[in-house]
Amino acid sequence: MAFHSIDWTRPWLATLAARGRRWQSAALDGYPSYLAELNGDATQAALVTGRGKPLAFIAQEELPPGASYEGYIAETGRVPTRHNLHDFFNALMWFTYPRTKAALNSHQADQIDAFGVGPTRGGLRDALTLFDENAVLFPCADPRLADALRRFDWHTLFIDERASWSTRCEARLFGHALLEKLVAPYKACTGHAWIVDVPPEYFAADESTARAMLDESVSMSLLARPIDSRAFAPLPVLGVPGWWPANESPEFYGDATVFRPGRRTRIQC
Known part of the structure; x- marks a missing residue:
């Protein structure tokens, strides 16, 4: 599904529509415009990740090879973000419930530090995910x-x-x-x-x-x-x-x- 498929009149999206419509328009303009819109909002909101790093959004390919997604976010504040609906809504939740997203990120990063990234996440990481x-x-x-x-x-x-x-x-x-x-x-x-x-x-x-x-x-x-x-x-x-x-x-x-x-x-x- 593409960005134009989002229907902001759905009741479950009503409280997200103001920012969501603006992001949707930027996403339809292209990947660079989309990331610029997200980062403009992030700078203004001054949000932080699970270890207090200022929140920012980067293209997925900027995630270093071998780096864990959640650990990288916690340590750098930079959220690798694809040009798709899945990551669109992930970013939107960082602005809607920033403390909750930071708490999830903190737990995930702590688990990765303690146990590494193995073939399975383990019970706690499964529940967090x-x-x-x-x-x-x-x-x-x-x-x-x-x-x-x-x-x-x-x-x-x-x-x-x-x-x-x-x-x-x-x-x-x-x-x-x-x-x-x-x-x-x-x-x-x-x-x-x-x-x-x-x-x-x-x-x-x-x-x-x-x-x-x-x-x-x-x-x-x-x-x-x-x-x-x-x-x-x-x-x-x-x-x-x-x-x-x-x-x-x-x-x-x-x-x-x-x-x-x-x-x-x-x-x-």
């Missing part, structure tokens, strides 16, 4: 809704408590591979939800404040303790109320190949 690629942040002010998500109780989460969305819970996409997939949405597209306990006033905050609250909370939780893949709950993203016209009908959620029955008891996010 899963978060980076496919996470859906699930801010929630009602433990019953978080419990419904953990227990695969789709009827409660999406039908009985439909009015609770945007007032007591919501979904925000983080994983850049997931964002890439949703350029061409399909019903079975499923993210890995990371449940974030938030106070009720989170849902009354303006967009900038809410996003900063979420970024701080998630980054702090990532830095506080190791994570593993069991810390996520599956979330079929087109089931989120308001995100897909067909889910206005309760029958949409009756598809057990997508909204699978099950029970999780070890999710700790």
Whole structure:
């Protein structure tokens, strides 16, 4: 898929559209224009990577041979970036949730320093990569809704408590591979939800404040303790109320190949 395929009217992209449209236009102009746009924003925002280096974006071919991607970012601040949708959304997340991206980068770099880059990543690096690629942040002010998500109780989460969305819970996409997939949405597209306990006033905050609250909370939780893949709950993203016209009908959620029955008891996010 090409850059022109991005539809910024999709509900999950609404909060990203202002910067995203500008970047999209630059990307359509070509690779140099695209990198220049990203770096102009990076200079203005003064963001840093996992080890406090000023964030910048470089062409993928500038990554030195043999250098690890995450380790290079942590040590230099320079993010190797291809001219494609996958890396487009990765860069966008650096600006949307900068503290969370820096926390992920810090953990990845520490793991690489400790264990090197082998044929397998190991449990912690697998979980960090899963978060980076496919996470859906699930801010929630009602433990019953978080419990419904953990227990695969789709009827409660999406039908009985439909009015609770945007007032007591919501979904925000983080994983850049997931964002890439949703350029061409399909019903079975499923993210890995990371449940974030938030106070009720989170849902009354303006967009900038809410996003900063979420970024701080998630980054702090990532830095506080190791994570593993069991810390996520599956979330079929087109089931989120308001995100897909067909889910206005309760029958949409009756598809057990997508909204699978099950029970999780070890999710700790």
